[in-house]
Amino acid sequence: MRALTVEEARQRATDLALRSYEVAFDLTGDGDTFVTTSRIRFGATSSTSWVDVKPERLISVELNGQTLDTGALDGGRFPLTGLQAENDLVVTAELKYAADGEGLQRSVDAADGRVYTYGMSSLESAPRYFPCFDQPDLKAPYTITVKCPGDWIVLGNGAATRTAPGEWTLAETKPLSTYFVTLVAGPYHQLRSEYDGIPLGLACRQSLKEHLERDAEDLFRTTRDAFDAYHRMFRARYPFGEYWQVFAPDFNLGAMENPGCVTVSDDLVFRGPVTDAERSTRSRILVHEMAHMWFGDLVTMKWWNDMWLNESFAEYMAHRVAEDATSYQGNWVDFAFVRKWWGLQTDQSSSTHPVAPDSLKDARQSLDDFDGISYAKGAAVLKQLAKYLGDDIFLKGVNAHLEAHEYGNADLHEFIAKLTEAGARDLDTWSDQWLRTSGVDTITAERTGAGIVLHRSSPDESRRLHKLSLGAYDADGSAASVDVVIAGDAAEVVLGNDAGVVVPDAGDDTWAKIRLDPTSLANLPTVLPAITDGTTRAVIWNSIRDAVADAELDPRQALELFTAALPHEDSDVAVGSLVRWLEERVLGGYLEYDEARGPLADALGSKLATTAPGSSLQLVTARGLISTTNDIALLRSWLDSSAAPDGLEIDADLRWALVLRLVRLGEFGATEIDAELDRDKSTEGVVQASRCRAALPDGKEAAWTRIMTDPSVGVQELLAAADGFWHPGQAAITAPYVQRFFTDIPPTADIRAGMVVGLTTARIAPRYVIDADLVGPAEALVADGSVNSGIRRKTANFLDDLRRALAVRSTFG
Numbered sequence: 076m077r078a079l080t081v082e083e084a085r086q087r088a089t090d091l092a093l094r095s096y097e098v099a100f101d102l103t104g105d106g107d108t109f110v111t112t113s114r115i116r117f118g119a120t121s122s123t124s125w126v127d128v129k130p131e132r133l134i135s136v137e138l139n140g141q142t143l144d145t146g147a148l149d150g151g152r153f154p155l156t157g158l159q160a161e162n163d164l165v166v167t168a169e170l171k172y173a174a175d176g177e178g179l180q181r182s183v184d185a186a187d188g189r190v191y192t193y194g195m196s197s198l199e200s201a202p203r204y205f206p207c208f209d210q211p212d213l214k215a216p217y218t219i220t221v222k223c224p225g226d227w228i229v230l231g232n233g234a235a236t237r238t239a240p241g242e243w244t245l246a247e248t249k250p251l252s253t254y255f256v257t258l259v260a261g262p263y264h265q266l267r268s269e270y271d272g273i274p275l276g277l278a279c280r281q282s283l284k285e286h287l288e289r290d291a292e293d294l295f296r297t298t299r300d301a302f303d304a305y306h307r308m309f310r311a312r313y314p315f316g317e318y319w320q321v322f323a324p325d326f327n328l329g330a331m332e333n334p335g336c337v338t339v340s341d342d343l344v345f346r347g348p349v350t351d352a353e354r355s356t357r358s359r360i361l362v363h364e365m366a367h368m369w370f371g372d373l374v375t376m377k378w379w380n381d382m383w384l385n386e387s388f389a390e391y392m393a394h395r396v397a398e399d400a401t402s403y404q405g406n407w408v409d410f411a412f413v414r415k416w417w418g419l420q421t422d423q424s425s426s427t428h429p430v431a432p433d434s435l436k437d438a439r440q441s442l443d444d445f446d447g448i449s450y451a452k453g454a455a456v457l458k459q460l461a462k463y464l465g466d467d468i469f470l471k472g473v474n475a476h477l478e479a480h481e482y483g484n485a486d487l488h489e490f491i492a493k494l495t496e497a498g499a500r501d502l503d504t505w506s507d508q509w510l511r512t513s514g515v516d517t518i519t520a521e522r523t524g525a526g527i528v529l530h531r532s533s534p535d536e537s538r539r540l541h542k543l544s545l546g547a548y549d550a551d552g553s554a555a556s557v558d559v560v561i562a563g564d565a566a567e568v569v570l571g572n573d574a575g576v577v578v579p580d581a582g583d584d585t586w587a588k589i590r591l592d593p594t595s596l597a598n599l600p601t602v603l604p605a606i607t608d609g610t611t612r613a614v615i616w617n618s619i620r621d622a623v624a625d626a627e628l629d630p631r632q633a634l635e636l637f638t639a640a641l642p643h644e645d646s647d648v649a650v651g652s653l654v655r656w657l658e659e660r661v662l663g664g665y666l667e668y669d670e671a672r673g674p675l676a677d678a679l680g681s682k683l684a685t686t687a688p689g690s691s692l693q694l695v696t697a698r699g700l701i702s703t704t705n706d707i708a709l710l711r712s713w714l715d716s717s718a719a720p721d722g723l724e725i726d727a728d729l730r731w732a733l734v735l736r737l738v739r740l741g742e743f744g745a746t747e748i749d750a751e752l753d754r755d756k757s758t759e760g761v762v763q764a765s766r767c768r769a770a771l772p773d774g775k776e777a778a779w780t781r782i783m784t785d786p787s788v789g790v791q792e793l794l795a796a797a798d799g800f801w802h803p804g805q806a807a808i809t810a811p812y813v814q815r816f817f818t819d820i821p822p823t824a825d826i827r828a829g830m831v832v833g834l835t836t837a838r839i840a841p842r843y844v845i846d847a848d849l850v851g852p853a854e855a856l857v858a859d860g861s862v863n864s865g866i867r868r869k870t871a872n873f874l875d876d877l878r879r880a881l882a883v884r885s886t887f888g
Contacts (some may be wrong), residue, residue: 176327
């Protein structure tokens with residue numbers, strides 16, 4: 076099925092004016108299909124158009140009382156001819172439940188056999204479960220009715236009312252774009268509350284009931300705090316009636332901003348102990364989706380090239396509001412260590428793009444740009460803009476934008492116009508420098524006889540202005556800083572040059588690669604532990620990680636710095652993100668696995684002995700040790716709880732981590748995996764078992780076949796199998812599958828759609844095989860225009876990483 080182009084969307088938006096949708100779902104069947112009828116009332120200024128529907132069977136189409144030939148359906152589009160000034164279209168279709176997280180997803184809970192459904196409409200998915208005019212700038216109110224099993228409840232964008240056993244009606248909504256329409260139906264457990272006149276709700280699978288109830292007050296408190304913050308900032312109150320947060324199974328994203336009924340991945344209903352960082356991340360995800368109620372839902376972009384207006388704004392607001400208004404702190408530290416690092420990597424990849432691209436991709440290709448640019452880089456430049464303008468001007472412009480385009484659509488030019496009307500100046504230059512170009516500048520510190528000079532180098536002619544702070548630090552804990560504006564290629568700074576470590580952009584205020592001077596690099600092992608500001612430590616570590624990736628710094632030096640700094644590190648965000656980087660990039664990538672694994676495991680073991688029992692640091696350190704140690708006796712003793720560290724709860728998830736490591740070490744096999752699954756008979760257990768089975772030497776072929784050919788595998792089980800497949804300690808075992816990746820991955824786009832296609836590609840690419848012979852096949856796949864764009868994008872990212880690893884090994888051995 077061909078994707079919608081911007082030219083087609085613009086023409087259809089010109090031709091049609093939608094009045095309303097009435098959508099009826101019949102979910103009472105026993106098979107893998109359901110029936111939907113959409114009645115769409117719309118005006119037209121053209122005699123022809125089309126409606127989008129992707130059915131198993133198109134049952135009937137009626138236009139203005141005339142029955143049309145269902146055989147006219149062509150590639151998900153049904154042509155409409157003879158349109159009148161006002162039209163009444165009724166389309167009935169039998170559609171298939173989804174397993175890939177796009178459309179109406181159906182999941183069976185392994186814990187009790189209950190069936191759950193939820194709708195995901197993003198980008199091209201809405202026509203997979205209801206006929207519609209699928210593009211963001213054709214909004215209309217929706218009224219929905221549902222027939223379903225009698226023990227189910229129904230939720231959606233409008234308030235739900237049970238009208239009879241197994242029959243529900245959802246109240247008419249405000250005008251909505253198709254991509255954030257949703258339906259939630261199943262025997263969900265519900266919790267209700269109310270705040271400031273807004274009915275609040277939480278829902279999850281029945282098997283997660285006790286865990287949701289344990290965290291309900293925390294979730295409701297975050298929601299209340301965020302509503303207060305947004306109502307202070309925005310003149311328009313929350314406009315969509317009830318506000319449900321449904322923790323849905325087999326979700327392929329963190330969450331989706333459906334007005335009135337946000338869907339959230341139910342792995343954020345924590346079954347056991349988690350770190351403070353993970354709770355903080357969950358809070359930010361909820362706050363992020365709440366920001367979309369204004370930016371994205373109340374005012375929506377006209378086309379997907381401006382989806383950064385949704386995601387960058389929500390990302391920025393999530394960190395700002397979570398830091399200022401909720402009980403969770405350290406959000407900007409997390410942003411620097413995790414989100415900004417993600418964005419910086421993306422901005423240096425071959426697939427980088429401007430935050431606000433001029434190129435107008437089709438709807439399918441636009442999905443590829445939901446990445447570190449549209450989220451992290453966009454959020455960073457909005458933070459920079461808000462600080463530059465001040466809240467008086469920034470929020471005045473934002474509110475004017477929301478009011479001018481309420482329940483409608485807008486683009487970047489209209490947003491910039493409202494900021495300008497509010498008092499902002501020279502935004503065209505700012506927009507050209509930060510939104511319309513891609514790539515990242517490098518800022519380098521140089522010590523001179525007179526002080527410090529900061530040098531700026533750029534990958535293009537943008538010559539971006541940078542406002543930042545320069546920090547100076549010593550091992551005794553003393554620190555000083557000075558604000559700097561870099562308008563040219565060099566800026567002299569009046570600051571002593573005798574400090575142990577000098578850090579450009581110490582407050583993480585700009586978007587740039589940072590390079591430390593040689594003296595600072597040499598002094599880091601002694602000075603880094605004395606730097607108390609977590610954000611500054613993140614800036615330093617991002618500089619280290621980036622210099623390693625650019626083959627400018629020996630990865631052994633980075634590993635040695637980590638082992639030196641780890642005893643003093645008190646941030647679970649820092650430990651978790653750095654261990655993840657070491658495992659994903661250094662162990663088996665930049666360095667041979669056996670060379671680097673031991674020092675990392677030893678450092679984590681020493682750290683664990685000093686962490687407070689029951690603390691986040693203890694948990695994140697223990698996870699790192701489990702995944703890197705070769706001490707089979709230790710792993711076994713933790714698994715049977717005979718020698719686990721005091722305060723460390725060996726819950727179901729930690730048990731599975733232990734089983735996985737013992738599988739990879741050849742100590743456990745299928746029998747032990749089955750025994751653990753018998754102990755944890757949950758959906759989560761099935762997912763974990765999928766990861767462990769893919770790690771078995773004799774389980775590789777079965778896992779590969781499921782990943783590449785089985786469309787019925789659920790999202791989480793699929794991704795877990797891909798996660799478990801490759802490991803640098805199994806290079807000989809997985810060698811036969813390296814070249815198969817390039818031939819077997821393209822057809823997966825024929826059995827799955829949407830986000831999971833790229834996610835699977837990224838996970839099943841042979842990322843630990845550092846071999847120049849892979850460059851050619853990867854280049855050929857990326858260049859093949861017949862291959863799904865998401866597969867090509869993720870393969871291009873794999874190729875970027877491969878080239879970096881080859882350069883690092885060539886430079887440092």
